[in-house]
Amino acid sequence: HKRLYEKWVNSPHLDDSDKKRLLKMSDEEIYEAFYKRLSFGTAGMRGIMGLGANRINKYTIRMAAKGLADLLGEGSKVAIAYDTRNNSNICPRAARVAAAANIKAFIFDRYSPVPLLSFAVRNMRCDGGIVITASHNMPVYNGFKVYDSTGCQLDSSLAHKISESVENMKDELDVAVADLEDCNISYIGQDVVDRF
Numbered sequence: 001h002k003r004l005y006e007k008w009v010n011s012p013h014l015d016d017s018d019k020k021r022l023l024k025m026s027d028e029e030i031y032e033a034f035y036k037r038l039s040f041g042t043a044g045m046r047g048i049m050g051l052g053a054n055r056i057n058k059y060t061i062r063m064a065a066k067g068l069a070d071l072l073g074e075g076s077k078v079a080i081a082y083d084t085r086n087n088s089n090i091c092p093r094a095a096r097v098a099a100a101a102n103i104k105a106f107i108f109d110r111y112s113p114v115p116l117l118s119f120a121v122r123n124m125r126c127d128g129g130i131v132i133t134a135s136h137n138m139p140v141y142n143g144f145k146v147y148d149s150t151g152c153q154l155d156s157s158l159a160h161k162i163s164e165s166v167e168n169m170k171d172e173l174d175v176a177v178a179d180l181e182d183c184n185i186s187y188i189g190q191d192v193v194d195r196f
Contacts, residue, residue: 001034004053008034013173014059021051040064040163043153046134046143049086056134056142058093062175064144065094065130067162069101072127077104079124079188081117082132085142092180094130094144099184100176109187118151119196120188125149 008014009022025033033052038045038060045064047056072078078098082090095105106124108117114131121129129147137143146154146162154162166172178184 001031001036004037005030005034008051008053008059008173011171011173013171013175018051025051037166040067040166041156041159044143044145044159046137046141046145048140049142056144058090059173061090061093061132061144062097062177063166063169063172064146064162065097066101066169066175067165068128068130068146069098069103070165071158071161072103074102076127077106077124078128078130079106079108079117079120079126080130080132081108081112081114081120083113084111085133086139090132090142092185093177094132095185096177096180096182097175099178099182103184105185106188107185109189110193114145116193116196118147120192121147121149121151123192123195124188 009019033050033054035054037053038047038056047054049056051057053060080095092107095107098105106126117129117131120126127149129151131145132142133145134141134143146159148154148158
């Protein structure tokens with residue numbers, strides 16, 4: 001875990017403010033945040049929010065989004081929703097990763113439940129969907145849930161491919177992100193909600 005912690009602390013892709021927070025961590029906090037990487041299962045990944053490889057944060061969200069982008073491929077479309085959980089509005093980070101991978105990302109312009117995301121994926125003929133949520137877990141948790149082109153949770157073989165993609169990244173902190181104003185990013189509004 002120390003090697004992974006050092007990699008994060010010394011990474012040029014980490015914000016300076018985050019590096020300072022990492023440097024203030026106790027040995028116990030370092031262990032908890034880095035003794036393993038968040039695992040990616042059938043429903044996606046979920047974990048305690050905070051800095052570290054074993055936490056939900058902008059870096060692990062980027063890694064997961066890049067893994068999904070690799071699975072979907074250039075020219076695909078993905079719908080992205082978020083709920084009222086603390087920090088669920090980090091969903092634009094996933095959209096920026098998708099856009100940088102030349103994938104059309106459609107973000108809901110409001111809090112949205114999973115059934116609405118599932119509908120949007122089918123209605124807009126997307127190739128996949130993402131919801132930033134940890135559903136019934138405690139408030140300190142958040143998650144990155146992934147859906148296929150039918151609006152259902154990914155089956156285990158596809159989830160495994162995303163996990164493999166993340167594991168095989170040369171530097172999982174070095175993930176390309178587009179600007180929020182990128183032409184590949186647009187918003188889902190009232191028209192889709194009305195159709196739902």
